[in-house]
Each structure stands twice: as C-alpha cells, then as structure tokens.
Amino acid sequence: MNTRQTKQKYKQIILNHLLAGKSLSTYEAYDLYNITCFLQRISELRDQGITIQDEWVKNNGKRFKRYWIDTPADGNHDATGVQL
Incomplete structure (x- = not known):
C-alpha cells in the first residue's frame, strides 16, 4: 500500500473515531x-x-494528551466546526 493511501486511511479512521463522540x-x-x-x-x-x-491527562504516573471533537449544542454546525 502506498504511503499516501495509508495517510488518508489513518486520517479517516481517526476522524471517524472522534466524530463518534x-x-x-x-x-x-x-x-x-x-x-x-x-x-x-x-x-x-x-x-x-x-x-x-x-x-x-495523568494516568498511572504518566502524562499524555487526549484528543476529541466537541459537538456544538446549537445545531447550526456539524461536529467538524463547519457551519451548516
């Protein structure tokens, strides 16, 4: 598999995970x-x-970052922040 396809695939996997809340x-x-x-x-x-x-975040004495996408409460934007 070429690198570009892998990058796109991984970005989509990450984005889908985050968009799932x-x-x-x-x-x-x-x-x-x-x-x-x-x-x-x-x-x-x-x-x-x-x-x-x-x-x-600190867990078991280790520090790391946790990432997520906020879902706007107003309903006028999608989860990526793009206005609908």
Missing part, C-alpha cells in the same frame, strides 16, 4: 488501529480546518 490518545490509536503516526494525522486534520480539542 469518543476521545483518543496516542497509545489508544496504536492499540486500537495500529497507527504509529497519530500526532501527524491530528496535525493534518487540524490543518484542514477541523477543530480538535486536547488536554493533558
């Missing part, structure tokens, strides 16, 4: 989907205009 960390992206380039794909999605939230 679930959060994702680097470890979870690897564990669930075998994605080793998670932070690069997050950066690319953000560069496309998708608003992805993040926060530092």
